[in-house]
Amino acid sequence: MKKVFASSRLPGDALSRLAQHCELDTWESDSPVPSAILRDRLQGCEGLLCLLTNRIDAELIAACPSLRIVSSMSVGVDHVDLDALTGRGIPLGNTPGVLVDTTADLALALMLAAARRVPEADRFVREGRWDPAAPWHPDMFVGRDLTGATLGIVGLGAIGQAIARRAAGFGMRLLGWNRSPRQVPGVQTLGFEELLAEADFLSVNVALTPDTHNLLGRDAIAGMKPGAVLVNTARGGIVDEQALAEALAEGRLFAAGVDVFSREPVEPDNPLLGLPNVVLAPHIGSASQRTRERMAALAVDNLIAALKGERMPQCVNPEVYASL
Numbered sequence: 001m002k003k004v005f006a007s008s009r010l011p012g013d014a015l016s017r018l019a020q021h022c023e024l025d026t027w028e029s030d031s032p033v034p035s036a037i038l039r040d041r042l043q044g045c046e047g048l049l050c051l052l053t054n055r056i057d058a059e060l061i062a063a064c065p066s067l068r069i070v071s072s073m074s075v076g077v078d079h080v081d082l083d084a085l086t087g088r089g090i091p092l093g094n095t096p097g098v099l100v101d102t103t104a105d106l107a108l109a110l111m112l113a114a115a116r117r118v119p120e121a122d123r124f125v126r127e128g129r130w131d132p133a134a135p136w137h138p139d140m141f142v143g144r145d146l147t148g149a150t151l152g153i154v155g156l157g158a159i160g161q162a163i164a165r166r167a168a169g170f171g172m173r174l175l176g177w178n179r180s181p182r183q184v185p186g187v188q189t190l191g192f193e194e195l196l197a198e199a200d201f202l203s204v205n206v207a208l209t210p211d212t213h214n215l216l217g218r219d220a221i222a223g224m225k226p227g228a229v230l231v232n233t234a235r236g237g238i239v240d241e242q243a244l245a246e247a248l249a250e251g252r253l254f255a256a257g258v259d260v261f262s263r264e265p266v267e268p269d270n271p272l273l274g275l276p277n278v279v280l281a282p283h284i285g286s287a288s289q290r291t292r293e294r295m296a297a298l299a300v301d302n303l304i305a306a307l308k309g310e311r312m313p314q315c316v317n318p319e320v321y322a323s324l
């Protein structure tokens with residue numbers, strides 16, 4: 001039987017289904033498998049089922065001559081050296097689609113929480129700072145309305161479009177920018193700089209690639225509309241965290257909601273940690289029970305298809321199938 005290594009336990013019955021098709025070795029700890037152990041456990045394996053916390057680089061791929069299938073339980077694949085896999089003819093599976101609504105929900109949650117200062121107000125109540133001498137005041141915790149505000153969506157893929165649908169329900173005006181021109185009903189597309197200058201809320205929804213690395217760098221952040229709110233549910237490397245923190249500390253931006261970071265977990269000296277006007281989350285965009293089970297199921301469907309010699313239902317590099 002073909003051997004497969006799964007770098008994590010998965011929700012639902014996905015791994016028990018996979019085990020019917022291969023000899024399955026599973027990493028049982030919640031900590032990511034160290035790369036040297038990953039390399040050792042992959043010896044003799046044809047398949048790898050991985051998470052976004054596993055770095056699948058060219059060195060690892062070269063050290064695993066039997067490897068011919070990789071499936072990641074994630075839509076983003078910036079943790080994988082795609083060229084190295086494609087060069088070896090190895091298909092890479094991912095999990096788009098199933099996490100779209102859940103991630104869009106979190107973007108709206110962060111937008112609302114940042115605009116209405118919800119975590120700040122929560123801390124105020126819990127920490128006993130709600131003063132009986134000043135129980136309510138017209139200036140207390142005033143924030144920003146979504147209704148009537150302009151939302152700029154950076155990246156009009158499936159998640160960006162799902163955010164647009166939700167934001168339309170809040171009565172927002174919708175602007176968008178996409179690397180390759182894309183028309184989305186109800187969304188006016190603009191140039192990148194124009195979008196930054198016009199958006200009261202900016203939602204980052206592009207994949208992290210060499211082209212989008214630092215897309216929201218210091219100059220782009222300086223070009224954002226004064227008082228805007230930035231929300232990032234895509235990947236940390238797209239936004240310059242130091243420049244964002246400075247803009248928030250100086251009050252040039254009103255607030256931010258950040259689910260993804262350039263280094264995860266965040267380091268204690270991350271400049272965003274000390275700011276009251278940032279809502280933080282530990283990369284939980286797709287974290288609902290149903291969605292995580294669907295991601296696991298799709299990752300396993302990709303692997304099983306490849307084990308059977310079929311095309312993966314969701315393949316990032318379908319060019320490897322040129323000969324199929």
Ligand code: DGY
Pocket residue numbers: 052073074075076077099234285286
């Ligand atoms: C992904 O799938 O790439 C998300 O970041 C985690 O769900």
